[in-house]
Structures are given as structure tokens and as C-alpha cells.
Amino acid sequence: MLIGVPQETKIGETRVPMTPSLCRRCVSLGADVLVEKSAGLSAGFNDAEYRKAGASIATTASKVWKEADLILKVKEPLPTEYSLMKEGQTLFTYLHLAAGRELTKALLKKRILGIAYETVEGMDGSYPLLKPMSQIAGRLSIQIGAYRLQSQLGGSGVLLGGIPGTMPGHVVVIGGGNSGAHVVQMAVGVGARVTVLDLDMRKLEALDAEYRGRVVTLMSNPANIEHEVADADLLIGAVLIPGARAPTVVSRKVVKSMRPGSAIVDIAIDQGGCIETIRPTSHEKPTYLEHGIVHYAVPNIPALVGRTSTMGLTQATEPYLAMLVERGVEKALAENKGLAAGVNTRDGHITCAAVAKALGY
Template sequence: MIIGVPREIKIGETRVSMTPSLCRRVTALGGKVLLEKGAGLTAGFTDDEYKAAGATFAPTAAKVWKTADMILKVKEPLEAEYDLMQQGQTIFTYLHLAAGPTLAKELCRKSILGIAYETVEGGDGQFPLLKPMSQIAGRLSIQIGAYFLQSQLGGSGVLLGGIPGTMPGHVVVVGAGNSGAHAVQMAAGMGARVTVLDLDTRKLEVLDTEYRGRIVTLMSNPANIEHAVADADLLIGAVLIPAAKAPIVVSGKMVAQMRPGSVICDIAIDQGGCIETIKPTSHTKPTYKEHGVIHYAVPNMPALVGRTSTMGLTQATEPFVAMMVQKGVERALSEHKGLAKGVNTRNGRITYDAVAKAVGFDS
């Protein structure tokens, strides 16, 4: 099997889908790695390191796509890559098709076997390939929010941790999953007042026990959300329904009640976002204002810490990549039910019900 690793082309993307360590594992199992030259540089990995691990190199992305049996990426193929995809090829990456009907249609047109990181399941029913990036995004959301709260950037001038004799900033986190829980951890660590809302009382109980009364936990309902959002200095949207489009839980009317210069960071933007006024931004233009509130919604937020993100992602993908190299893709899919859950497109059809429903296709 030839695994192709093209350079990521999304704006500001610094991650790479394969480290030299993973490359060494693949070649030891008898696979071949074809890497676009310089693909790992933004994550701190040189071509010499990949060469020592057994990789061969292609001068262009087109050569990688044309030659590889399986393309290993970080982000979903962009429009500029659609023509590079080969009929019947396998692509293993974050696809987030619920927010990308055009890509879904293109994958079907070319009969791509699209295996999405975000729907691969572990033995415990969790999502091991989504988890590390959710954790990083959750932690970064507080760091980013604190930055944009600065007066010089148009923020309200609130220091999240405050100082003795002043009120600390109020961070409201909607969603207590992986990303939300890590946002809570960072915000509480900075000394902010923290309110977290979720529909799952078990998740709230875990956080309440962990923080021993240092945070406020609330059931997620319109009244509680409205009250909390109106008082938020920093609002974190962290609602995720795997593979499906994120539900809108914070309305534009609620956003309009926030103080001018407050900040919103929607981690759910990959799946369309959970805040009505949100729209995707980029690393080159990360924010915009609506109702006087700063909105940040960069879909590839973990690229801000490309090396850490690359290490976290590839450590999670390695067992699945190794399995497909060792057994072949079809046998690996038939033997590992969790990996098979990652299949979103096959033979010209969308095979994951939540994705099909989100984009309006038949599964």
C-alpha cells in the first residue's frame, strides 16, 4: 500500500498527517510513504527526518494524489484539491461533511472511500481521533478569548482572572464534552468565574465534583442559556453531535444582549457552529463584530499549535493506519467495527446516516 501525504493547504494550517515516527511504523509494516516535499516543515519535521524513516518524496501534491492508494490528511479536501482526487481512492482525514455538502457530492461523484477521523469509534463508544483536537481547541479557546478581550483589539478590557478587589471575568461554556471540559479547566485555572451548561447531568456532576464548587453548572435550557450569555465576557460554543450539523443553542437575540467588546469563540464551527451569529473565519482574518461582540470561528484552530496538534493527532491515528497497512483497508474495516464507523462515503453514496441527513442526501 502506498500512503500519500500531501501538504495541507487550508489557510494557516500547520499540521501534518504523518510524523517521522508514524512513517517509520508504516514502512516497517511493509507500506510505502509518498510525501510531498516540505509537508512537515510547519510542524517542525524536516524532509531528512522523513527520509531516515523510509519515506520517498514527490515534488507536487498532484503526484502524491495520483500515485497513492490512500491519502492521509488532516483537513478535508478543499476545492483546489477536488480535481486531484482519484476515482475510487481512499481518503482518511477529518471530513466534517455535515457542514460541507459540496465536498460530500464530490466524494460521491468520484466513488471515494471517505473515512472520517471524527466518526471513528473506540471500543468504549467514544471518538478517539476527535478527542485530542477537541481538547486542544477547548484549551485554546480560553487563551484566544483572553487575547481578544484586550482593549487594544476592540475587546471590553476584562482580565479573566481579575486582581484582588476586582471582579474576575465571566466565562460561559455551552457544552461539557471534551472541548467544553478543557475550556472549563483553562478558564478555572486562570481564575475566571466559570459557568458551564449541558443537557447531560452526568457530565455536570463530574465537573462539579472535580472543581468542588469553584464553577457553576447549569442544565442547558433556553432560560439558563439566555441568563448566562447576557453576563458573559467570554462565550464558548462547544456543542457537538458527532457527524451531524451542530444545533443552534445561542440565538442572535441572546448575543445582542451581551456587553459590547465581549468575545465569542465557537469550537463547533467545523460542524456549522452552535451560535446563530457565527460564520467561519480564518487565521488571516480570525474575527468580526456583530452586535458589538467579537466573534472568533476558525475551523482549524489547533493549527495555532501545529507541533502539539500533530503529535496528538498522529498518536491517535497510528493504530488505525497501521491496521490498514498490515491487513489492507477492506479487511481492517470488516474486522474493526469502530474503524468501519468512520466510513462516511463509499461507492458513490453517503453511508453515515447523520451526515446524509445533514446534507440532504439519501444514505
């Protein structure tokens, strides 16, 4: 099997899906690896390190796409890459197809075997390849939000931790899963007032037990959301219904009720976003103002910390990639139900029910 690693193309992306150490592992299992020149530089890995680990270096992306049996990426292919995809090729990456109609069409047309990191399931029903990036995005959302609240940037001028004698900022987190729990951890760390809402009582119970009253936990329903968001200095969207388009949990009317200069970070933007006023932004222009509220909706937040994110991502993907190399794609999918749950497209069909439903297939 030839594994191809093209340079990432999404704006501001710094992660690389294969470290030299993962490359060495794949080569030792019998794979050939072809890495595009400089693909690892933004995460701190140079071409010489990949060569030493057994990879060949390609000077162009088209050579990588053309020769590889399996393309390993971080983010979904962009329109400029659709024509590079090879009929029947295997693609192992984040896909987020529920929010990607054009990409889905391209994958179906080229009959790509698309294995999406985000729907690969662990033995316990968890999503092990989504988890580390959710943790990172969750942690980063507090420093992003704190920065965006600064007066000179058009924010309300609230310091999340406050100082003695002043009211700390109020962070409201909708969704207390992997990313939400890490938002809460950082928000508590900086001394903010924190409210977290979820539909899953077990998530709320776990957060309540961990923070012993330091964090307010609330059932996610329209009345609670309306009440809390109106008082939020920083609102974080962190909901997920696996594979599906994110539900809109905060309406435009509720956004309008927030104090001017307050901020929203919608982590769930990769699945379409969970705030009615949200639309995707990029690292080049990460925010926009609507109704006087700062909106941040970058779909690849972990790229802000390319080195840590690369380590977190590749340590999670390694066992699955090793399985694909060792057993071959077909046997690996037949033997591992969790990995098979990652298959979103195959032979011109959508094979993930939530994606099919979201896109009306």
C-alpha cells in the same frame, strides 16, 4: 499500499498527519510512503527525517494524489484539490461533511472511500480521533478569548482573572464534553468565574465533582442559556451531536444581550457552529464584529500549535492507520466496527446517517 501525504492547504494549517516516527511504523508494516516536499516543516519535521524513516519525497501535490492508494491528511480537501482526487481512492482525514455540501458532492462523484477521523468510534463509544484536537481547541479557546477581550483589539477590556478587589471575567461554556472540559480547566486556571451548561447530567456531575463548587454547572436549556450568556464576558460554543450539523443553541437575540466588546469563540464551527450569528473565519482573519460582539470561528484552531497538535493527532491515528496497512482497507473495516463507523462516503453513497440527514440525502 502506497500512502500519500500531500501538504495541507487550509489557511494557516501547520499540522501534518504523519510524523517520521509514524512513517517508520507504516514502512515496517509493508507500506510505501510518499510525502510532498516540505509537508512536515510547519510541525518541525524536515524532508530528510522522512527519507530516513523510509519515505520518498514528491515535489508536487498532484504526484502524491495520483500515485497514492490511501491519502492521509489532517483537514478536508479544498475545492482546488477536488480534481486531484483519484476515482475510488481511500481518504483518511477530518471531513466534517455535515457542514460541507460541495465536498460531499465531490467525494460521491469520485466514489472516494472517505474515512472521517471525527466519526471513528472507540470501544466505549467515544471518538478517539476527535478527542485530542478537541482538547487542544478547548485549551486554546481561553488564551484566544483572553487576547480578544483586550481593549486595543476592540474587546471589552476585561482581564479574565481580574485582580483582588475587582470582579473576574465570566466564562460561559456550552457543552462540557472533551473540548468543554478543557475550556473549563484553563478558565479555572486563569481565575475566571466559570459556568458550564450541558444536556448530559453525567458531564455536569463529573465537572461538579472535579471542581467542588469552583465551577457552576447548569442544565442546557433556553432559559439558562439566555440568563448566563447575557452576563458572559467570554462565551465558548463546544457542543457536538456526532456527525450532525451543530444545533443552534444561542440565538441572535441572546447574542445582542451581551455587553459590547464581549467575545465568542465557537469551537463547534467545524460542524456549522452553535451560535446563530457565527460564520467561519480563518487564521488570516480570525474575527469579526457583529452586534458589538467579537466573533472568533476558526475551524482549525489546533493549527495554532502545530507541533503539539501533530503529536496528539498522530498518536491517536497510529493504531488505525497501522490496522489499515497491516490488514488492508477492506479487512480492517470488516474487522473493526469502530473504524468502519468512520466511513462517511463509499462507492458514491453517503454511509453516515447523521451526515445524510444533515445534507438531506
